[in-house]
Amino acid sequence: MLSDDYVTGLVDGEGSFNVRVNHIGRRAKVELKFSLKLRHQDKEILDELKTFFGCGNVYIQRDKRANHSLCYRFEVQNRKEILEKVLPFFEKNSPKLPSRKNDFELFKEIVSLTMQKPLNLSKIQNLKQQMHWGLAAYGKTVCAVGTQSNFKK
Numbered sequence: 001m002l003s004d005d006y007v008t009g010l011v012d013g014e015g016s017f018n019v020r021v022n023h024i025g026r027r028a029k030v031e032l033k034f035s036l037k038l039r040h041q042d043k044e045i046l047d048e049l050k051t052f053f054g055c056g057n058v059y060i061q062r063d064k065r066a067n068h069s070l071c072y073r074f075e076v077q078n079r080k081e082i083l084e085k086v087l088p089f090f091e092k093n094s095p096k097l098p099s100r101k102n103d104f105e106l107f108k109e110i111v112s113l114t115m116q117k118p119l120n121l122s123k124i125q126n127l128k129q130q131m132h133w134g135l136a137a138y139g140k141t142v143c144a145v146g147t148q149s150n151f152k153k
Contacts, residue, residue: 002045002052004093010045011036011090012097017107019128021121028121030114032107034086035075037061046074053089055081082111103131 020031034056038046046058056076063071076086087108095101106127113124 002048004089007049007052007089008093008095010049012095012100014038015095015100017100017103017131019107019110019124019131021125021128028119030110030119030121030124031077032079032082032111032114033075033077034082034107035073037071037073040070040072043072046072049074053081053085055085079111079114087111099132106131 015034015036018033018035020033022029022031036046036049043058050056050058053076055078056074059073059075061071061073063069076082090104091108095104110124110127113120113127
């Protein structure tokens, strides 16, 4: 059985809170996802995460690049499950890593915005652009490095 501290630490190291905005014609759809990827040797931990949260699924993730091994991914995409299970857990057990904590807070705000009608896409896009600032070291940032929005005082 996984402990709250173990899950929080695992998510700090390997987890991700993601938002994707799909434009379909004149309509837009906001997709939410909480996920965690591990090597195939650790798939059992992902199965335990599914039990721990009482939701989500575990998928195989094949990567044909030479320096990558077979992985599995636990993910929750169902909005109701995110609202009722994922968000409450992380509100009580906040990520410790500053970049992951920042992503969770932005994710939580975006989830809240998706419940409002009409959908405020510009605000959702603005918050989405502030996510994953920890990737800047790898050249994968989604907003300009060094801008005031990247730094917490």
